[in-house]
Amino acid sequence: MCGTDIASAPVNKNSSLPSSNGLPSVNATRTSTPTLHPHSFINLEQGDPTVFESYWKKMGDKCTVVIKGSDLLSYMTDLSNVCWFMLPELRDAIERLHRVVGNAVTDGKYIVVGTGSTQLFQAALFALSSPDNAQPLSVVAAAPYYSEYPEEVDYLRSGLYKWAGDAHVFDKDGGAYIEVVTSPNNPDGSLREPVVKGGKGKLIHDLAYYWPHYTPINHMADYNIMNFTLSKCTGHAGSRIGWAIVKDKEVAKKMTRFIQMSSIGVSRESQRRAAKIMEVICESYENVMHMRSDKFFDHSKAVMTERWDKLKKVVEQSEVFSLENYPKSCCYFTGEITETQPAFAWLKSKNGIDDCESCLRGLKILSRGGIRFGADPKYARLSMLSREDQFNEFLRRLSNVRGISNGH
């Protein structure tokens, strides 16, 4: 069955998004009212974090924000801060959240808010490069790397920096470079350190998934540039809020400058809402009266654990697919020995099936194939953050393939 039935995918003719572009072009009109037909495609190609919606619904009005017509008019917010367009309440909430979780050092550092961490990644490239360089800086990441990095680096054909591929095979004597270290990694969930050794490279740490629901918090991250995003932390992807924790003031200034040139700052409405959401999460952990199941990271960790347990059981019985293994370690936040349970499954096809994405497409499951991540097409990435009905249908279809596979 694998590798067939691709032509029937109901590609959205209006969308500007070919399916290779990292955001969906199939099986949806308005996503606010999803329908799940047994014969329709399940889209797990993106990491759209809709799994968290039910939790926020349960929270009712706790995180509701009310914005009047006369609020937040100015371009300027806090001119005493390097990042002059950041709401002080958001900066305070970000610092408080990292103190509560214990995942990153903010003391003595600068925080820069961005329109998602996508904008901050590009701001960091700009800040670390210079128009005085004779050659564009090489930007590398160890394969499998986040599929969007190559195009985010190269789409404007910048003379400041250029994508140079897999860090494992990068020749550090070839000149100055930036290595992006994504940990836990997207797509495969591995915990990472820089790969290029002995070079004079600069580092950007993408810590989008360094939160207790995805991985044990076993150290306080303390790097030069650390990018985070609300999308993966709380699930509020539509808000487009990311933040960078930056050691060097001049780098923070240049990142701020990039965001000024790119969009003259970041939505104040989103900033206010992000601050409110973070405050409510922190309050629940600082106040011992709160029920554990009401606390965001406890709830979401339990959801991820349940999903991973279910998926592992299905895959264990499969003759077609296999999964990565993750080490266990002590999470200082939960006080428990736990395993990484990534936001994506990095599925590998076996038994002579060379194209995992096509195989899944035959099951009407949309994934993103390994080639996009600089990896083997035997791999495919699937979101673990879909809505409940989608996830269960995904498991059902994956279970069926065993029968089909046995039958052939």
Add this chain to the structure above:
Amino acid sequence: MCGTDIASAPVNKNSSLPSSNGLPSVNATRTSTPTLHPHSFINLEQGDPTVFESYWKKMGDKCTVVIKGSDLLSYMTDLSNVCWFMLPELRDAIERLHRVVGNAVTDGKYIVVGTGSTQLFQAALFALSSPDNAQPLSVVAAAPYYSEYPEEVDYLRSGLYKWAGDAHVFDKDGGAYIEVVTSPNNPDGSLREPVVKGGKGKLIHDLAYYWPHYTPINHMADYNIMNFTLSKCTGHAGSRIGWAIVKDKEVAKKMTRFIQMSSIGVSRESQRRAAKIMEVICESYENVMHMRSDKFFDHSKAVMTERWDKLKKVVEQSEVFSLENYPKSCCYFTGEITETQPAFAWLKSKNGIDDCESCLRGLKILSRGGIRFGADPKYARLSMLSREDQFNEFLRRLSNVRGISNGH
């Protein structure tokens, strides 16, 4: 007095914004609580539209938006639309607003939302250029042009496009080009058409100021790419909402693609609020029961008229400064013969004063000098959109210079 006392400007040591950068670095800590001391600087360098705050305060809860914790989580909004991250309610509100005002044709066109019109301008450059071109496209605008265009075009040293300066002196035989037509123009308020004649250039129309409070609405704009921004229309600069009305579907797709690569879409909170504000404005014009002074464009036009009348009187009596003259024409929206009353004053120094910006700085008034706009330093641009107390103090200081000038 002019040209002195510059060194005393209290430059903000923390900010990443040198005063030459288009956003303020002086005379403020948190702008939400402005203080105006007779000896402090008045910052009219930016076009921060805080003049409209008092109107929105008067409107009370009419435009209040309430956003729950579980709202707007997904990256995806409306996959049936080319601009898949745009809220349908915002698209509807934009179309309704242009119908009510009659300033631009939206029928049969595509709308792309951006993080302010700054992002949309760059999206348009990306959409109109191609990596297949041997040379980067030249981007030109007739001087005096918006001071940020050169850096917005060049800051990433793109191989797709490059700033090529004043359209008046551009050699169209030098290759493909894009001309930006800003009308009414920033900084000088002039009404504009393309300047490069007979070339095979592509056009981007920046219509940020084509609204009834700034200029008579005397035609329905109907160009290939028309950029608008909430900042200048309603004063909600902090929301970072802009929109482009685009004739060609492939161009709209490429612009959408740019915004995906740049920031994976646009804040949903800001979109929802922008839609609400536009709806309230439209409702006031569609419902005959509303008082005229309660209607946004009537109110804001009256404010601009009053400010311009006051400024003209002060400048008429000045031996140091002069102003542009603007033609009158019939505004189809108000039904009145009116004059352009721009968001900026384009002040010219006379009687041997060669540097208008320095002269104003001597009066502790911060402006942006002509050189930044590709023009003579005898000119300076000053915001007409400041808060009331700032505007009145600006007039007071400008009046004083006459006495001083006479005394010397």
